[in-house]
Amino acid sequence: MQQEQEHWDLVIKPKNKWYDVDLAAIWHYRDLLMLLVRRDFVAVYKQTILGPLWFFIQPIFTSLTFTLIFGGIAKISTDSMPPILFYMAGVTLWRYFSDCLNNTSNTFIANAGVFGKVYFPRLIMPLSVLVSNLIKLGIQLLIFLIIWLYYLVTGTQVQPQWYLLLVLPLLILMMAGLGLGFGILISSLTTKYRDLSFLIGFGVQLLMYGSSVIIPVSSITNAHLKMAMLLNPLTSIIEAFKYIFLGSGFFSAYWLIYDFAFMMIVLAVAVLMFNKVEKTFMDTV
Amino acid sequence: MTVIKVENLGKQYHLGQVGTGTISHDLNRWWHRVRGKEDPYLKIGDTNDRTTKGNSDIVWALKDINFEVKQGEVLGIIGRNGAGKSTLLKILSRVTGPTVGDVKVKGRIASLLEVGTGFHPDLSGRENIFLNGAILGMSKQEIKNKFDEIVDFAGVERYIDTPVKRYSSGMYVRLAFAVAAHLEPEILIVDEVLAVGDAEFQKKCLGKMKDVSGQGRTVLFVSHNMPSIKALCTRGLYLEKGGVTFLGDINQTIAKYFEIKAVFEKKGIVPESYERYNTGQAKIKSVQLVDENDMATSEVLYRSKIKFKIKIDVLERINDAIVDIKIVSKDGVVITHTMNIDQDDKPYSLDVGIHDFEVDLHNSFHPDYYNTTVGIHYSIGATIDYLEHIYDFQILNIGQESDYTVSWKHGYLKLDSKWQKV
Known part of the structure; x- marks a missing residue:
């Protein structure tokens, strides 16, 4: 009996320990995660005529805009690739990152209504965002592949590196990790003082120009600027993606290892931070 | 067997707005922590009395709460507005953390602080049952097994594939409650959700709640509705200004509620500023x-x-x-x-x-x-x-001699009347 008294399934304490991330609980709620993904997906195109077609139209428009402005008017180098293909390649992975970041960076504030009424592992929400966006990424990848196939068949300078295709999932994983890491870090930092959230839109925009989405690293001549760009973990991921499919850009295992380490650190800090904030954010949100 | 044990529980809230003013508190607290000292704001703070203006902008919504709940008990938590009932429920359901003390729990715990949490207006009734059930902690399979029962309880069979935004408010609430009512946790925490729907549906809900407690599960129930408390609960906890003033048999607790309540009622003095x-x-x-x-x-x-x-x-x-x-x-x-x-x-x-x-x-x-x-x-x-x-x-609908037993009424007054069959 004494033994039984000592065992408690749950102890609610003032503070979570830094390392107290309950992975078992997240696994227990996996059905909720998938249902949230479904909700996001279905709710987006309810009451539209074109429905899921919008998932295709958006990225095409973005690429066309870039082609027109940066390729056509500003005449920025596209590493001698067809501009539309070049921008498409950059935008596809970039959008996954920026969508993940934007949609997770307001996790606490946007879900305060639900979080204030019922408990489930809070990480479920940002994780469901990653999965929802993965579906969007799949659609964009599909469009990219169609255009890519067209140029491949018509025989332009596109030189895919087939054997490196195996690395693609890793690139996507790193984009997800970085998006999630920065996203929930921001969401943890903005529950009480929201000042930071004003900078996010601007910061993400700026980051895009510094991630070789539009301006390839090869066209940068200033050594310091080049280094700064490479220190941004997104740069070598996007360059690697371009290298795999187009043969332009570069592929560096060292930089990818650096990116991975960077992602792990950001993710670790972010999850710990998130875990600490989730306990009392309802009082200050 | 004790399934919930609350020890020295306390919760502090800051009054006023979060802004440039509060950052100095945060920095001060951080500075104390860096030097390994205790949080300086834990020592101060007024008790939670919202009628008088305190000296500090920090109040204890709950302080020194200690109690235990045994398995199968139905505990009614009563107290005036602002006594800390909701805060206590929020801590027990892990929506927010305590400032000091802890709560130990045995078994799966589910809370119903609101019905229909996470309902999405664009999704159909069917989709929302699954989503809401999952938010409340059920697995997909569990919901599937209970699906027909839920739809039947809510009585919305015909509209199950219609978006819930097209539902009447009554249907919406019934569906939401039906999902919640089919949860099967070992411990259930309920906050006044019975105050929904029409009288008939309320009766159904009350019946469902009775079933739940009849199955040996532990229920914590907060309500202002004394008859439901009286009907459902076995024990009562009386909260006042953030502290436990009484814990015991439910009838005694209700009596206590009326006894203590009167002392704190407003004095009835007309303020100078009253528009007249x-x-x-x-x-x-x-x-x-x-x-x-x-x-x-x-x-x-x-x-x-x-x-x-x-x-x-x-x-x-x-x-x-x-x-x-x-x-x-x-x-x-x-x-x-x-x-x-x-x-x-x-x-x-x-x-x-x-x-x-x-x-x-x-x-x-x-x-x-x-x-x-x-x-x-x-x-x-x-x-x-x-x-x-x-x-x-x-x-109130309870009285000293006779309770108000019917759930429907017309008009405002019940005049003395004498009936006889001739």
């Missing part, structure tokens, strides 16, 4: 409703004795004063009107000074919310002072 029609010859100073123990109250037992106490400061001599009281329903209907001249047809003659009046009123009201309008006039009808909506009170 006033000509200056006299001023109504206070209006009070007292129960049979002469305690000021705003919650009155069904069919108990009530009395109004009015204090008027007469500034110029009035030879022919009429004092009157109107009782107004919450939808603005004047239900009854009583004047001093009803009794002996002679207006009061009032000298300069303070005058007290007491009015015994037969309590024939249905359980509901009412408010009071009080005035003093000359006998020709010219008004001297007139206070609208000065005292709110509620007639």
Whole structure:
């Protein structure tokens, strides 16, 4: 009996320990995660005529805009690739990152209504965002592949590196990790003082120009600027993606290892931070 | 077996806005932590009394809470508004963390602080059942097994594939409650969700709740509805100003509630700033409703004795004063009107000074919310002072001798009537 008294399934304490991330609980709620993904997906195109077609139209428009402005008017180098293909390649992975970041960076504030009424592992929400966006990424990848196939068949300078295709999932994983890491870090930092959230839109925009989405690293001549760009973990991921499919850009295992380490650190800090904030954010949100 | 053990639980809240002012507190707290010292703000803080303005902008919504709940117990948590009931439930359901102390729990815990959490208006009833069930902690398979039962309980079979935004509010609430009612945790925490739907549905919910507690599961239940508390709970916890004042048998707890409650009711003094029609010859100073123990109250037992106490400061001599009281329903209907001249047809003659009046009123009201309008006039009808909506009170649906048993009513008054079959 004494033994039984000592065992408690749950102890609610003032503070979570830094390392107290309950992975078992997240696994227990996996059905909720998938249902949230479904909700996001279905709710987006309810009451539209074109429905899921919008998932295709958006990225095409973005690429066309870039082609027109940066390729056509500003005449920025596209590493001698067809501009539309070049921008498409950059935008596809970039959008996954920026969508993940934007949609997770307001996790606490946007879900305060639900979080204030019922408990489930809070990480479920940002994780469901990653999965929802993965579906969007799949659609964009599909469009990219169609255009890519067209140029491949018509025989332009596109030189895919087939054997490196195996690395693609890793690139996507790193984009997800970085998006999630920065996203929930921001969401943890903005529950009480929201000042930071004003900078996010601007910061993400700026980051895009510094991630070789539009301006390839090869066209940068200033050594310091080049280094700064490479220190941004997104740069070598996007360059690697371009290298795999187009043969332009570069592929560096060292930089990818650096990116991975960077992602792990950001993710670790972010999850710990998130875990600490989730306990009392309802009082200050 | 003890399934919930609460030890020294406390929760601190900051009043006021978060902004540049609060960052100095945060920095100070951080600085203390860096040096390995205790949080300096844990020592200060007022008890939670919202009627008086405290010295500090930090209050303890809960302090030194200790209690245990045994398996199969249905614990009713009662207390006035702001006593800390909701905060306690929030901590128990892990929506927010405590500031000090801890809670130990055995078994799966589910909380119902609201029905329909996470419902998405664009999704169909079917999709929302799954989503809401999953948010409440059920697995997909569990929901699948109970799906038909849920739809049947809610009675929305025909609309199950329609987006819930097209539902009537009654259907919406029924569906939401139905999902929640089919949760099967070992410990269930419920916050006044019974106050939804029509009377018939409420009865159904109450029945469902009884079933739950009958199956040996532990329930913590917060409500202002004393009859439901009385019907469901075995034990009661009385919270007051963030502390436990009573823990024990449910009937004793309810009695305690009415006993303590009266002491803290507002004194009925009319604030200087109160908007009034006033000509200056006299001023109504206070209006009070007292129960049979002469305690000021705003919650009155069904069919108990009530009395109004009015204090008027007469500034110029009035030879022919009429004092009157109107009782107004919450939808603005004047239900009854009583004047001093009803009794002996002679207006009061009032000298300069303070005058007290007491009015015994037969309590024939249905359980509901009412408010009071009080005035003093000359006998020709010219008004001297007139206070609208000065005292709110509620007639409860339980009484000392007889409870209000029917769940439907018409009108406002239940006049004494005598029935006989001839």
